[in-house]
Amino acid sequence: MLNSPSGFAMPKSLHAVWEGTRAALHSIRAHAMRSMLTTLGIIIGVAAVIAVVAIMQGLSSSITQQLDDLGSDMVTIRAYTTQEDQLLGFNKTLSYDDFLVLKSKVEGVEDMTATMQPFSFGSTVSYGRNSVQTQIIGTDSSYQNVVRIYPEYGRFLSESDDLRRRRVAFVGTSVLKKLNMSENSVGEFISLNGEWFRVIGIAETQGSIFGFDQDNYIITPFSTMRSLSGDQVTRNIDIMFRPSDPAKLPEVQEQISQILRKRHNLEKDDADDFEFHSAEKTKKQFDSVTQSVTLVAGGVVGISLLVGGIGVMNIMLVSVTERTREIGTVKALGATPQFIMIQFLIEALVLSLFGGIIGLILGYGVASMLTMVMPNMPSALVPLWAITLALGFTTAIGVIFGLAPAMKAARLNPIDALRYE
């Protein structure tokens, strides 16, 4: 005791934790196979939750980003017909006049455009011997400002295109590909339902959302479409706008509502016959889907972790019985019940935390692999909260289910334990 290590004097409990950790690691290493099997339940549970969360989060962040790219500020106004009215044969509409009034009167709007989809006109486009189905949109030059589509080659529709009902088309890249046209086909003529249109611009490629191709469309002047497809389709149009300040969107919507209600002669108690759609709304809906999937996955995993925890407890109880003589021996050597309790508790804790960490890595690996194999899947993303939660939960499982075996070990009577065969 000459060089009594006063420098190493730790609080008793800390000392016990330190020694307990050493002993626990030693014991886990000595039973590597059994330890691995014990934690398997926890590994699988954590891996499952991390994989699900990683995929959902990856998906969610990619969707959010794509919706942002699209412009979450963009709002579409559409006619809304209740089911009752539909059955009675009424169809509510938004007219071109509605649009003109709104465009001239509503304040706080960066730009506003009218669009129509002339379904009666057909949706077949052909070039040479190739033809393909696509989405044909009739709109005006403002569309570019509202939707934020920009030309890669050529130009977008101009005001005069609309005024003079020019037969010109602004084309998405997917259409070009499907028709086997060259990348820069400005000046070429394509046929829409037998009418010839000159290509004046090619759009920048948007990519796809949810596997939906965002580049499969042809945009033509509103007035051209109206003259070609007849009066019928122009009765009902969509109006799109972008508020100059997104924060003031509710006020802008209020203005629009008032004007439209007045124009449509709605009584005070009547419901709106139109509705607003925005990417923001879609995003919220999507978020709530992601949230509930994550919650359900979390619940399932909670149960599997519970089962894993029971597995840990089971093996720990076996281990205590198996090591009864050892426990008796160390008690004879002076181990206090507290010390033994801490040692077994740490062993359970290390086992389950170890399972948590391996599960975390495994889950991320599985998610990354899945997202690589599946087409159109964004890369997996594990948020910090999921990591914290997984490790916190496994820690809790270790402590809760380690308690019973640890107490059993601590309470062993040394005389009986020493004699145990």
Added chain:
Amino acid sequence: MMPTEAQDTAIISMNNIVKSYQMADETFYALKDVSLSIEENDYVAIIGPSGSGKSTLMNILGCLDAPCSGTYFLGEQAVASLSEVELANLRNQSVGFIFQSFNLLPRASALENVMQPLVYRFIAVKERKRLAMEALERVGLGNKIHHLPNQLSGGQRQRVAIARALVTKPKILLGDEPTGNLDSQTTLEIMALFDELHAEGHTVVLITHEPEIADHCHRVIRLKDGCIESDVRRQAHA
């Protein structure tokens, strides 16, 4: 032929120790009114037929068990009234156990086994190693420190166990049939080691039923039916 009177140097003094167990509906007395004192550097064998109370006496001597009545002083410490934790600390400080079946930790090396009791003291690992090495060298196993118990012979295992008992510098070495699992040659070697330790000043108490073992000791306490039948002090044959 006379019981010890020298109380001033006594390391162990027991007075009127009674230990009983409650069986179904009768009380079984394992120890009935045992008084004894053991002095420093005593070399004692406690012998007797099975059922005589040897094991019970050893458990109480080793602070593993508390008597039902009577007083027991180990050094200056009154043992009878101690809590479980205090008993554990007292065992760690004052008692060096040597078991019949060695009771080494199977997955720990010789060195780690000897270091084990120091874990329960506030001693840094480096110092632990130094003390354990010292103890292992003392029992002649300085070259086998990294062997696991199953790589050692019975005699070597018991030497490790003795080193483990020595490393804490206890007040008494308490051997429970320490040669019960050894062949006659190894028994002689181990007994020679006990003789040496006694000669160095250790207090040695051996529980045994073999007369040859008792022959090594300087004092033989014979138990029968929970009472001390005889307590003989004599000169050992070299």
